[in-house]
Amino acid sequence: MVILVLNCGSSSIKYQVIDMEAAKSVLLAKGLVERIGLPEGDLTHKPVGKANFELHQPIPDHTVGISLVMKALTDPEHGVIASLDEVKAVGHRVAHGGEYFPVSCLVDADVKEKIRSLCAIAPLHNPASLQGIEAIDTVLPGVPQVTVFDTSFHQTIPAMNYLFALPYGYYEKYRVRKYGFHGTSHKFVARAGAELAGLDLNASKIVTCHIGNGGSVTAVLNGKSFDTSMGFSPLDGLVMGTRCGNVDASAITYIGEKEGMSFAELDTMMNKKSGVYGLTGLSSDMRDIDRAYDEGNEKAIVARDMYYNRVKKFVGEYAAEMGGVDLIVFTGGVGENSKELRESVCSGLEFMGVEFDREANNVRGEDKILSKPESKVKVAVIATNEELVIATDTYNLVK
Structure with a gap:
């Protein structure tokens, strides 16, 4: 077909x-x-x-x-x-x-x-x-x-993780809640990663990191989404190309009041003028940030360190939520191609049972295990294939 x-x-x-x-x-x-x-x-x-x-x-x-x-x-x-x-x-x-x-x-x-x-x-x-x-x-x-x-995979997230601690009436009236995104990618790489690592997907604890110009991290518990970093919109969570990710909402209302900004202007600022672009004033593309980092640009150094560290924070948070982790998967444009990102995120996670193999990490464009054989927690890089997920679902429904 x-x-x-x-x-x-x-x-x-x-x-x-x-x-x-x-x-x-x-x-x-x-x-x-x-x-x-x-x-x-x-x-x-x-x-x-x-x-x-x-x-x-x-x-x-x-x-x-x-x-x-x-x-x-x-x-x-x-x-x-x-x-x-x-x-x-x-x-x-x-x-x-x-x-x-x-x-x-x-x-x-x-x-x-x-x-x-x-x-x-x-x-x-x-x-x-x-x-x-x-x-x-x-x-x-x-x-x-x-x-x-994109949101379907995350519909299994429990209420304690998808609700915001706002007056409940706003959820009832407007369905304001966490929805999560990149669902087809998280679903695909969790399955492919489990197979590569020899895990039973339905009895596993996996953290999937879809990192690109937009990015999100998901806790996949027994094959189902349990929590994810993006929220009501794709703005929440990680530091991204032009999105700010997690931020104290009072900082936004304070800036809006001081600058006389409308709601629309604040939304544009957070979605299109923030992230590594807003921090550096250089670019939203991590390849440009990498070059500036190597040249010693102080803003680029802070921006990349923040970008990497935010991913590590969510890996640790989701390991705690699930009571451990069996596998960490990297995917997306940056996740698949940046050995620096993968090493930075996994460095210091030995206490969790991660034994990262820096030689194996020297790879691009290949599905591969990046942890040492003795590592209690496996690490992998998997090229995402959202189109295949869409084609498979389409085939099954039409067939």
Whole structure:
């Protein structure tokens, strides 16, 4: 079964085409549509076993963008399918499912309406996902669609961990609570990490660290999410590229009063002007922060140390919550590629039973155990594959 996986942003579409009926899932193509709605748009199409294809032209909306993807997929030179009839289902990544969606589901009118109702608390992500769903209705009418939610994996978190200590009426009226994100990634790497480490996922204590420009850490107890660092929105928890993570709320109200800032301006400051970018004034990209760190830039040194240390804090917190830990997993753009991050987080955890192997840690782009054979707690790096999770859920629901 050929499945199209879509991850729609406000001005972009990431996609993969995966054949799920082969003996093993096979990636046929992947690509990216960018700059939707701007004067000049871009399509980068990467078919497996063929030359890449690029297209530069105005792409006014998601429907046009997806139409261009379909043309690329069926093109005689760089296509990977003979006709669109081969696409049997479409799986969508949707950021926020609220309390409505503990599992992935087939799209119908009710699902669309519930996703729309959550746009108020996910204004950057959910509207784009809806545009992708509606674009498929136009471009591939009648093809089954499945939504896979970032928040679903975290619906097993107990109330003591998902509620905030605010007046309970705000939860009852507005469903203000911790939702958590990166759920498909945490779910995938917990399973893959357990298999690599020889653990029974359903009788294990795993801490998964999805670290990138945005990042979160999750306590996975017996295969289920028990706690996670992101909260009501993706703002909470770790220091990120432009997000502040954990902060005393009174500091924000104090700054707002002193600066005469509106709620919207404070939200922009915390989400888009903070993190390592706000601390350094240099960049939100950790590769740039690493270069400045190596050059002795004092702000970059503090920012990177804070970025690394916040991850370590959550690893320790979740080990305490679960009564120990069997495995620590690193994934995400920084987690998979930064040996410095992994070593910094694991250094000093010998008291927990972590015996980190610095030689094994000299690795990129490979799933690998990073702890010594005698280590009581295993450490691993696992390349995440959220698209495969989406394709698998889509296949199972449509099949």
